[in-house]
Amino acid sequence: MAEEKARLSIAEIRDIATDACLACGASAAAAKSLVEATLSAALLGRPEVGFPHFIDYLHSLLEGRIDGKAQPRIQNPLPAFIHSDAKGGIAQLGFDLAFEDLVKRGRTFGVAIFSQRNSYTAGELGYYVRRLAGHGLVSMAVANAHALMAAAVGGKPVFGTNPLAFGAPLPAPHAPLVIDQAASATAFVKVVRAAAENVAIPEGWATDEAGEPTTDPTKAILGALLPFGGYKGANIALLVEVLSAGLSGAAWSLDAGNFRSGNEPPNVGLTVIAIAPAAVDPSFAVRSADHFRRLEELGVHTPGRRARRGSLDNAEVIEIDARLLDDIMTFMPS
Amino acid sequence: MAEEKARLSIAEIRDIATDACLACGASAAAAKSLVEATLSAALLGRPEVGFPHFIDYLHSLLEGRIDGKAQPRIQNPLPAFIHSDAKGGIAQLGFDLAFEDLVKRGRTFGVAIFSQRNSYTAGELGYYVRRLAGHGLVSMAVANAHALMAAAVGGKPVFGTNPLAFGAPLPAPHAPLVIDQAASATAFVKVVRAAAENVAIPEGWATDEAGEPTTDPTKAILGALLPFGGYKGANIALLVEVLSAGLSGAAWSLDAGNFRSGNEPPNVGLTVIAIAPAAVDPSFAVRSADHFRRLEELGVHTPGRRARRGSLDNAEVIEIDARLLDDIMTFMPS
Numbered sequence: 192m193a194e195e196k197a198r199l200s201i202a203e204i205r206d207i208a209t210d211a212c213l214a215c216g217a218s219a220a221a222a223k224s225l226v227e228a229t230l231s232a233a234l235l236g237r238p239e240v241g242f243p244h245f246i247d248y249l250h251s252l253l254e255g256r257i258d259g260k261a262q263p264r265i266q267n268p269l270p271a272f273i274h275s276d277a278k279g280g281i282a283q284l285g286f287d288l289a290f291e292d293l294v295k296r297g298r299t300f301g302v303a304i305f306s307q308r309n310s311y312t313a314g315e316l317g318y319y320v321r322r323l324a325g326h327g328l329v330s331m332a333v334a335n336a337h338a339l340m341a342a343a344v345g346g347k348p349v350f351g352t353n354p355l356a357f358g359a360p361l362p363a364p365h366a367p368l369v370i371d372q373a374a375s376a377t378a379f380v381k382v383v384r385a386a387a388e389n390v391a392i393p394e395g396w397a398t399d400e401a402g403e404p405t406t407d408p409t410k411a412i413l414g415a416l417l418p419f420g421g422y423k424g425a426n427i428a429l430l431v432e433v434l435s436a437g438l439s440g441a442a443w444s445l446d447a448g449n450f451r452s453g454n455e456p457p458n459v460g461l462t463v464i465a466i467a468p469a470a471v472d473p474s475f476a477v478r479s480a481d482h483f484r485r486l487e488e489l490g491v492h493t494p495g496r497r498a499r500r501g502s503l504d505n506a507e508v509i510e511i512d513a514r515l516l517d518d519i520m521t522f523m524p525s
Numbered sequence: 526m527a528e529e530k531a532r533l534s535i536a537e538i539r540d541i542a543t544d545a546c547l548a549c550g551a552s553a554a555a556a557k558s559l560v561e562a563t564l565s566a567a568l569l570g571r572p573e574v575g576f577p578h579f580i581d582y583l584h585s586l587l588e589g590r591i592d593g594k595a596q597p598r599i600q601n602p603l604p605a606f607i608h609s610d611a612k613g614g615i616a617q618l619g620f621d622l623a624f625e626d627l628v629k630r631g632r633t634f635g636v637a638i639f640s641q642r643n644s645y646t647a648g649e650l651g652y653y654v655r656r657l658a659g660h661g662l663v664s665m666a667v668a669n670a671h672a673l674m675a676a677a678v679g680g681k682p683v684f685g686t687n688p689l690a691f692g693a694p695l696p697a698p699h700a701p702l703v704i705d706q707a708a709s710a711t712a713f714v715k716v717v718r719a720a721a722e723n724v725a726i727p728e729g730w731a732t733d734e735a736g737e738p739t740t741d742p743t744k745a746i747l748g749a750l751l752p753f754g755g756y757k758g759a760n761i762a763l764l765v766e767v768l769s770a771g772l773s774g775a776a777w778s779l780d781a782g783n784f785r786s787g788n789e790p791p792n793v794g795l796t797v798i799a800i801a802p803a804a805v806d807p808s809f810a811v812r813s814a815d816h817f818r819r820l821e822e823l824g825v826h827t828p829g830r831r832a833r834r835g836s837l838d839n840a841e842v843i844e845i846d847a848r849l850l851d852d853i854m855t856f857m858p859s
Contacts, residue, residue: 268635268804268805269633269634269635269801269804270604270605270633270634270635271604271605271634271635271636271637272634272635272636272801272804272805274804274805299603299604300603300604300605300606300634301602301603301604301605301606301637301638302605302606302636302637302638302798303605303635303636304635304636304800306805329767329768329771329772331764342820342824342825342826343824343825345824346823346824346825347823347824349820349823349825357760357764357767359767359771368763368767370760370763370764372757372760376754419754419755419757419758420710420753420754420755420757420758421753421754422826423706423753423754423758424753424754424757425825426691426704426706426828427761429702429704429825429827430665430691430704433663433691433693433702433813434663437663437693437802437809437812437813437816438663438800438802438805438809439805440805440806443816445816445819445820464636464798464800466638466772466798467603467606468771468772470602470603470606470608471602471606471608471640471772471773471774472774475771475772478771479767479771482771482777482779485779486676486683486779489680489681489683490676490677490679490680490681491676491677491680491683491759492676492756493763494760
């Protein structure tokens with residue numbers, strides 16, 4: 192079904208979204224971090240986790256799952272290790288506060304790591320690696336979330352959808368390589384949508400409450416998502432869990448709060464590793480682009496590379512679902 | 526079928542394997558690196574890539590795919606970045622030469638990276654992360670190999686089986702957490718074995734030469750392996766390719782030599798990232814073990830953790846297939 196679209200300039204939507212954040216109790220800094228990440232997802236990354244997901248943030252600010260005034264505590268326990276405690280705030284603010292330093296330390300030492308505990312869920316994970324790729328760095332980002340996914344058929348939910356993102360710089364006119372994928376076979380929202388539309392879900396996506404495979408989305412919502420690719424996908428979820436929650440000291444997925452209900456911050460983890468390819472070869476990006484062109488000729492898709500590149504011009508017009516815009520407007524000061 | 530086993534002390538098999546390496550033209554240092562990695566796979570890791578794979582190394586030394594006398598050139602372009610050019614030798618020698626320094630730099634800076642170009646295939650990838658876990662470091666290792674795997678049905682081989690390994694230290698009596706898995710749905714050797722035994726392979730393992738799915742192993746050998754978990758597994762292979770070959774400057778899988786035929790080194794890449802969890806929390810290993818116990822109680826397998834821990838006692842007896850031992854003996858000086 193075609194949905195009605197509203198057309199706004201980037202300056203306009205930025206102002207509206209910022210005002211909505213402020214009205215919901217975000218600090219100016221948190222509002223800026225969240226709105227820029229949302230615009231990046233909408234225009235350079237995955238629009239479905241841009242403004243549609245922004246609504247979750249507004250509700251969570253109002254309902255206590257995000258502390259909009261939280262001031263991350265950022266420390267540097269070792270020269271190439273940046274640690275952040277988000278203190279119940281959004282993940283993007285701690286990352287923004289550390290970003291310049293992460294880039295500098297990545298370039299200076301060859302590799303640097305940012306590991307953050309106790310934030311709201313990370314949003315579009317591709318955002319973090321896309322930004323680092325814009326500064327010439329190869330990077331990997333991982334984040335956990337409250338348990339929604341079993342390790343296998345028959346199991347209870349023990350992992351979040353535990354996404355992993357990977358980015359690498361490419362020369363203009365290409366956008367960077369950006370891989371951004373959940374460890375689950377599908378996103379939870381797709382199951383919710385199937386339930387709303389009363390259609391079956393494919394086998395392999397989820398189990399019911401008893402741990403049995405199901406194609407009924409209403410049963411799947413009470414059960415568990417399944418990993419992509421069987422036990423190997425479950426191992427990726429475990430890797431993500433250890434690197435994000437374990438390393439940062441965040442809540443394990445089993446203990447994390449739900450990001451859509453309740454009044455407590457999820458307190459989950461985000462870890463980003465930034466690597467300087469120029470340490471070995473200043474022509475890394477060109478060499479990679481040449482190789483990806485060969486892969487593309489052989490029919491292999493290299494994600495992100497064909498997306499749009501570059502910065503966001505204030506005057507540029509973006510389209511947004513009219514209903515979504517209305518929803519955002521309801522959070523505005525009257 | 527039960528195979529006849531030979532029983533030897535570790536000291537005996539170490540001497541036999543070392544003499545076989547030397548007889549095939551390996552330097553003393555290369556022989557030591559290869560034999561210790563093989564013993565580690567056999568006793569602490571994955572025995573199927575221990576001595577059975579050791580035979581591949583001996584053939585490759587004799588046939589020019591490994592330069593047994595190669596002296597890796599190891600550099601330190603940036604403080605936390607170690608780069609190695611294996612110069613056509615085995616991957617394990619460069620890693621051994623850099624190992625102490627990698628551990629030291631990982632602990633000093635919080636994270637350090639080892640990236641190596643132009644080696645023979647990496648062997649058991651869990652070996653690299655298991656050793657680092659033994660020194661309290663969390664790590665990830667990736668390696669490419671000559672193209673055997675398509676990105677999807679209908680494609681040509683463009684990636685190696687491109688394994689990824691992940692390790693994390695756990696307190697005694699546990700062995701470390703070790704994930705070690707190919708990006709392919711199955712190992713090439715399993716297809717070869719199915720062909721030898723004249724049995725069908727499962728759907729989803731491979732395609733024939735025309736890119737069509739096949740369950741006939743003889744057709745699969747001429748075709749391509751398939752990734753685990755569809756496009757997400759193919760993306761993992763791409764991540765591995767960029768981090769191992771791209772970052773190190775090794776041959777892309779498309780350009781790499783076959784490790785079982787021809788007379789040229791494969792010149793592939795290996796990258797290992799080592800992270801110091803103690804930077805944030807000295808109790809990381811204990812906290813992880815506690816969580817893994819909870820996961821285990823919920824039926825979730827945490828790989829490696831139940832394996833045996835510790836060092837290899839010279840007097841200890843190991844069992845090895847009698848035929849395999851005979852094969853190794855044929856390489857000995859007469």
